[in-house]
Amino acid sequence: MTTETLTAERILEATEEVLRRYGPAKATVVDVARLLGVSHGSVYRHFRTKAALREAVTQRWLERTEITLESITDAITPGGAEKLRGWLMALFEAKRHKAGDDPELFATYDTLARENSGVTETHLSILTSQLTRIVEEGVRAGEFTAPDPHRVAVAVFAATARFHDPTYAPEWQKPSMDDEFSAVCDLVVRGLRT
Template sequence: MPPAPLTPERILEATEDVLRRFGPAKATVVDVARALGVSHGSVYRHFGSKAALREAVTERWLDQSHAELSAIAESAGPAAPRLRSWLAALFASKRRKAGDDPELFATYMVLVGENSATVDRHIAEMIAQIAAIIETGVAQGEFSATDPTATARAVWDATNRFHDPAYAAEWGREGIDAAFGAVCDLVLRGLAKSA
């Protein structure tokens, strides 16, 4: 049976395994190529540099939550429960990533620091999804916001403790779910249109 074709997806999966084993400081493109049974030149044909490969891994990791969150943002119905559901899904996704694979999570924190443009794109996408929910809430008469994008940024910032990896150590602590609920309640009360 011939070997599976070398695809960017296979390379990214192998890179995650290599990063998990060696960490970002010691992992090399040669290690990735060795894990795939190919030459490092074959990897470079798909990713022009080690930096490009690391950026693609970071982007892949950040994008994994986009589909679920996008589905919530684009769903029908009242905006308030959708926004709460979206924030809860984001928090759950980040906790899963931190708890299920702590070695890879720590590696990604290093990569995220190196790839600020990738992180900036991710944050812009997240804020755009929140803004879409807020715009719907304004149109349906649920929310009051003169600038949905600025309001979305404020919601992002207000909920930072529950999605910024810098707070990952807190995500398993007792009372964190109650704290999350309290922040969501506060955000939703702040958005609610006055009667």
Template sequence: MVSEALTPERILEATEEVLRRYGPSKATVVDVARALGVSHGSVYRHFRTKAALREAVTQRWLDRTSELLAPLTTERGPAEERLDRWLKTLFEAKRRKAGDDPELFATYTVLTGDMSAVVDGHIDDLVGQLARIIEDGRREGVFVSESIGFPSEAARAVFHATGRFHDPAYAAEWSRPGIEDDFASVRELVLRGLRA
């Protein structure tokens, strides 16, 4: 492979495979370069440091969830239904990531612990999505303005109230019996608290 054909996206794909194979503590830039058939210097032309590469691959992983949820913030339909669907979609996406590829999920759990700025930006993006839906509900007269304060404050509260169903720290609980009922109860409580 010629290094000119090397793109950041191809490097990130290879990095993900290397992380899956070796884990975050053993994976190196040399391993990524070897997987691509290039020198490690070629990888460094796109990502100046190992930390920058890890940050980019972590951002890419988190962005997949944001991109999955984003259409729910702009689609037509009642805000209450969109909010409920957004929460369900987030839970299912996280649960699928944990269940379908547990090694990579564990790797990213480690990486996100090291990338607090990336994680904070991701959370801010998700809270912003929630705030747009809540603001739509307020305009529709479905969510009470006085009870929720600013949409961003309400969105952050909803995000944290449902954390058990999307925070990777709780991943072990996501496959246990009764989790769906627990999630339905929390969603109903959240929606009831926002309603007019």
């Protein structure tokens, strides 16, 4: 047995490793406990069910992207257009790197995100809220026209889905993707300009 203090964070890290090894269909709480050198009961003291553990791992994974994008949203930069482009590019790059660097884990998290619709809905709401703030900032600066910034943010998110929705992950490594992304960003920004 381990002498290290068992924390929720350690359990989540181990769960991520187990998911990478076995995939979501075969990964068990017993596998996580074995990797940590503890009983499965110790894991259940932190996460009451396997579903709760899987939900927490999914939330942790999605929060990494949220934090990166929040720093862009909060940055003091001139111009809503550049901030919007930067935010969209950061989202695309985060998803593309996750899919390309560790495709098995990306597929696992895609499966978990679909299972944990509440976690996914919260994530999408946070991203839409960040976009709304960027559009509002562009409106205040006189750069964008948007009578309803939230509605515009939802539309921008939908219009750029090809660059962040995991359904499109197989296309993200195509040589033309950067040009296509740039063209869509140009179109979106032109649509928002005063």
